[in-house]
Amino acid sequence: MNKNNKLENLTLTVIKTILILVIALTIISVILEISFSQDIWLDSLRIAGMNLLDFVIIFLLFMIPVSRLSIMIREFSKSKNHINAVSEVVVLGIILVLVARII
Amino acid sequence: MYILSTSFIAGIIGSLLGLGGGIILVPALTILFDLPIHQAIGVSFIGVLVNSSSSSIVYIKNRITDLRLSSILELGAVTGSIIGAYTALQIDSSILSVIFGIVLGYIAINMYVKSRKNSENNNIESKSNDERKYFDESTNEIITYSVKREKEGTIISVIGGIFSGLLGLGGGAIFVPIMNRIMNIPIKVAIATSSFMIGVTSLVGALIFFNNGLIDVTLVSPIILGIFFGAQIGSRINKVIDKQILTNIFCIVLIYIALRMIINGLEIEVLNL
Numbered sequence: 001m002n003k004n005n006k007l008e009n010l011t012l013t014v015i016k017t018i019l020i021l022v023i024a025l026t027i028i029s030v031i032l033e034i035s036f037s038q039d040i041w042l043d044s045l046r047i048a049g050m051n052l053l054d055f056v057i058i059f060l061l062f063m064i065p066v067s068r069l070s071i072m073i074r075e076f077s078k079s080k081n082h083i084n085a086v087s088e089v090v091v092l093g094i095i096l097v098l099v100a101r102i103i
Numbered sequence: 104m105y106i107l108s109t110s111f112i113a114g115i116i117g118s119l120l121g122l123g124g125g126i127i128l129v130p131a132l133t134i135l136f137d138l139p140i141h142q143a144i145g146v147s148f149i150g151v152l153v154n155s156s157s158s159s160i161v162y163i164k165n166r167i168t169d170l171r172l173s174s175i176l177e178l179g180a181v182t183g184s185i186i187g188a189y190t191a192l193q194i195d196s197s198i199l200s201v202i203f204g205i206v207l208g209y210i211a212i213n214m215y216v217k218s219r220k221n222s223e224n225n226n227i228e229s230k231s232n233d234e235r236k237y238f239d240e241s242t243n244e245i246i247t248y249s250v251k252r253e254k255e256g257t258i259i260s261v262i263g264g265i266f267s268g269l270l271g272l273g274g275g276a277i278f279v280p281i282m283n284r285i286m287n288i289p290i291k292v293a294i295a296t297s298s299f300m301i302g303v304t305s306l307v308g309a310l311i312f313f314n315n316g317l318i319d320v321t322l323v324s325p326i327i328l329g330i331f332f333g334a335q336i337g338s339r340i341n342k343v344i345d346k347q348i349l350t351n352i353f354c355i356v357l358i359y360i361a362l363r364m365i366i367n368g369l370e371i372e373v374l375n376l
Contacts, residue, residue, distance in 0.1 A: 007170055008163050008166060008168075008170065011163060011170065012160060012163045012164060015156050015159055015160055015163070016160050018156075019153075019156045019157065019160070022153075022327065023327070023328070023331055026324045026327045026328050027328065029324045030107075030324050030325065030328060033324070049320070050320040054320050054323065054324070057323065057324065057327070058149075058320070058323060061149065061152060061153070061327070062152075062306060062309070062310070064152070064156050064302060065152070065302045065303045065306045066306075068302075069303070072170065072174060076171075076174065081171065083175070084171055084174040084175065085174075087174050087175055087177065087178045088174050088177070090178055091177050091178060091181050091303060094181055094185070094307065095181075095303075095306060095307065095310070098307065098310040098311060098314070099310060101310075101314055102310065102313060102314045
């Protein structure tokens with residue numbers, strides 16, 4: 001039960017932290033979009049066809065499932081739930097392959 | 104600003120009906136903003152990902168989500184999501200619109216029938232060594248259950264994944280009945296676990312659509328904010344509103360949207376001929 005609680009707490013903390021960060025950055029992005037300042041410095045830094053702030057937002061959003069998968073793999077391995085750990089490793093592997101195709 | 108308010112409304116309705124934002128967002132973007140359906144599905148994955156993360160926080164906090172079960176079902180769901188997303192890329196937008204309309208119609212009718220009968224499997228028997236528990240706040244009871252037919256559930260979850268990847272929906276309308284009816288999972292745990300899982304299936308769909316240039320980055324920020332705050336408001340309205348009347352009204356709205364999607368798809372097909 002304690003091991004389950006630890007896994008839940010860790011997963012909860014990670015999802016919450018990243019989501020708060022995503023929402024905060026998105027609010028900043030929308031404010032900047034309305035104002036003129038975005039054109040001056042953010043648009044000069046472009047990654048994968050988008051400005052730096054949009055890239056960071058999408059990257060962080062995509063990191064939510066990736067981070068929680070990594071935590072679950074670690075915790076399942078520790079608690080010797082090998083089937084669960086292997087299943088999550090395969091899912092994470094698929095996601096990393098899809099990311100690699102974009103890069 | 105229009106996209107922000109549309110996704111805000113989509114977030115509220117999705118949260119009220121427990122279906123996620125995609126079910127309203129995709130038709131709204133195609134019908135109201137004339138966005139090609141492939142692009143609407145692409146940005147819908149982002150909305151579903153935000154919705155999943157936001158609702159997972161609440162469900163994990165209340166210790167309803169079955170993380171072990173999700174890890175098993177995710178494998179089938181992700182496989183299905185890849186099949187669905189690549190199929191969507193090959194399908195013509197008119198056919199995709201018709202498929203979306205049919206699935207939406209099915210979900211609306213299913214939701215209406217369920218709200219009348221309230222026929223979920225709540226008589227969960229637990230006769231296994233692998234007993235799992237959760238605390239049900241509404242009854243103040245600790246509910247014990249055990250997972251049955253894990254292999255079958257994993258295989259069938261591929262279907263949920265296919266619909267998720269194909270149409271940019273969460274897939275909860277398929278995952279929840281699979282878990283509840285086939286795997287003997289209490290309905291609340293099924294909903295919470297499904298919400299948690301669809302984060303991964305929508306990420307897979309988003310990556311495939313992103314790789315094919317079908318996610319318009321300028322729409323991402325308003326959709327994230329709209330869906331997030333809409334879902335927060337929706338979950339609060341949910342506590343004070345009569346669910347039966349609400350479900351009936353939205354069933355009619357969903358059936359209308361479904362018909363519009365089917366007609367739109369068929370009209371394009373007729374024009375092409």
